[in-house]
Amino acid sequence: MGSRKEPVYFQSFLKNTGSRPITLMFVTKGIDFLEGYIQGSRLQFLPQIGTVQPLCKRIYPTNFLIYTFTLEPGKTNRLFLRVKENNYKLSLSPFYLFEKTAGQQFISKQTLYQHLYVGGMMLMLCFGIALMLLFRSSLYFLYSACVSTSLMVMLMQNEYYYYWTSAIPEIVYNKDVFGILVVSIAICYFFFTKEFLKINKPSDQFWLKIGYVLIAILLILLITTYIADLRLFELRAVFYPFLDGLFLVTLLFAVKSFRRKYKPAWLFAFATVPVIVIGFIESLSNWHQIASSQLFNAYYVGTLWEMFLLTLGIAYRFYLDQLQLLRVKETQYRVEMQTRHEERERMARDLHDKMGALLSAIRLNVGLLKKMSSENMKDVFDQTDQMLLLASEECRNIAHNIYPAALLQLGLLEMITEMYGQIESPKFTIHSEGFEKDRLETVMEVTLYSIIQETINNIFKHAEAKEVTIQLTWYKKQINLIIEDDGRGFEPSLVKKRGMGLQSMKRRVAIMNGKMEIDSKPGRGTIILVKINYSGGRTSRFLS
Known part of the structure; x- marks a missing residue:
């Protein structure tokens, strides 16, 4: 009409x-x-x-x-x-x-349906708020925002405000409030979709920017209508193209998630498509004869269905995240066990190759002493004494490699400065920031020390470097270690499987919740970058 x-x-x-x-x-x-x-x-x-x-x-x-x-x-x-x-x-x-x-009876039944809708949405809102308070995640905040704004539309449209007061603001009476709520729902739902479907890959950036532009236009239109004191409801046709565009971008994100075989995307699609279809029909209200009351009834059923499925989706997503976390912990445990096994193997080799040979030689010398006359014993005694001294030195070296006592006493920075600061070939330069007053926890210092020691040993063996730079920075909750040399360099892909030392270093870094990158080419040296997220405590250098 x-x-x-x-x-x-x-x-x-x-x-x-x-x-x-x-x-x-x-x-x-x-x-x-x-x-x-x-x-x-x-x-x-x-x-x-x-x-x-x-x-x-x-x-x-x-x-x-x-x-x-x-x-x-x-x-x-x-x-x-x-x-x-x-x-x-x-x-x-x-x-x-x-x-x-x-x-x-008809009125009672319809009122019951409305109260069931309100009760269901309130339960889901409480669920979202509880998750938000427990896990402090933006996903649960956006979920709660979507539920609350959808619930507000229903309460306003069905005049629930009259249960509390008869003094209704003009913005409610003239229905401009619906424009604000609908724009709010679209914006909240866009960001919820981004978080729920994990839309953050480089290939998603173009469509994310399109979404941000549409959101900016909608906000500018809202502000303009408010400043110009215009009727928002009468200008709703101006908003519809940008709202529809935002919903289309949301559907595109779901399609991207399907292609990535992200399982919660199916629940998202089943939840979202009915409401988006209703929104498109409502935006075409000037070209059809469907009564607004029927559209709103369909919207209430659609949003209840949508939020129910999204609640299941959030629970399922939480289950998948926990399952992935368990797998990561299992992988870390296996890596840790493998690293310990390799350490034991190295200790066994050292004991067998070095200590075993020395002890065997000492045993032979002791056997000779039994057969020799007293005047010929002095040389053998001297030789045996030197072997015992060498065996003692090897025991100390092995123990030092396992858990260096000097590291516990001096700390990581002073330890590497003492070990490499006086070496002239190659020339070592050591920079640090953030280690001046405090020390790291012992486990972290031992891990970094092992990585530095393994890297320097490789430089001594293979690099033929003239200069080596070690940079250690500790800022807030991140530790960065950079070791750079001007040696021969190598092709990382060629030693990826054969380089047991590098693999051992990467495993150590992974256990400490970090990442390790290698930048090297034959003829232009090597850079090893280690980044570790560290939220452990600080230990005063003066109390250690």
Whole structure:
């Protein structure tokens, strides 16, 4: 029927074919202004009702518009209605005519459905708030924002505010509040989709920027209408293209997630598509005759379905994240066990190759001493003494490699300065930042020391370097270690499988929640970068 300022008139003829009077109930919804009369044996004027009238002044405290009237037996009566819609296009709303008892049952049933919707959304909102407080994640904050804004639309449209007050602000009465809520839902849902579907890869950046531009345009339009004191609801057609564009970007993110075989994307699609379809139909309200009340009823069912599935999706996503965390911990445990096994193997080799040979030689010398005369024993004694001294030195070296006592006493920075600071070929340069007052935890210092020692040993063996730079920085919750040399360099891909030392270093870094990168080419030296996220405590250098 189009958008018009003046009222529209309807009439219908009703006849009571019974033998006694009957009381009927006329029920409709989604109309701002309604009044009329029943013309029969006598004229019955129907009171003015609509959204401008508080619930306490209506026959039933409901957002349905209700007339009750009596039809005399055997008489034909004319029902005459004067209808006005201030905001939405006036479409043929569903008009129901019941016998009074059946009408009351209809109202009770519809009210129950509304309360179930509100109760369900409130439960999901409490669920989202609990997750937000427990895990401090933006995903749960955005989920709660989507639930709360969707719930607000339903409460406003069904006039729940009349349960608390009759002093309704102009922005609610003229329905401009719906424009603000719908824009808020679209923005919250965009960011929720980004977090829920993990849209953060480089290939996603273009469409993310498109989404940010659409959001910026919507916010500018909102601010402009407020500053210019314009009717937001009357200008809603200006917002629809940008809202639809934002929803299309959201669907595109779901398609990307399908291609990446991200399982929660299926739940997201089943949840989102019905509501987006309803939103598209609503945006075309000037080209169809679907009543706004029917669209809103479909929207309520759609959002309840959507939020229920998204709640399942969040629970399923949480399960997948926990499962992945368990797998990471299992992998770290295996890596740690492998590293310990390699350490034991190295210790066994050292003991067998060095200590075993020395002890065997000492044993032979002791056997010779038994057979020799006293005047020939001095040289063998001296030789045996030197072997014992060498064995003692090897034991100290092995113990030093396992857990260097000097490291515990001096700390990582002073330890590497003492070990490499005086060497002239290659020339070592050591820089540090953040280690001046405090020390790391022992496990972290031993790990970094082992990585530095393994790297320097490789430089001594293979690099033929003239200069080596060691940089250690500790800022807030991140430790960076850079070891750079100007030696021969190598091709990392060629030693990826054969370089057991490098693999051992990477495993150590992974155990400490870090990453290790190698930048090297034959003829231009090597750079090893280690980044470790460190949230451990600090130990005073002066108390260690």
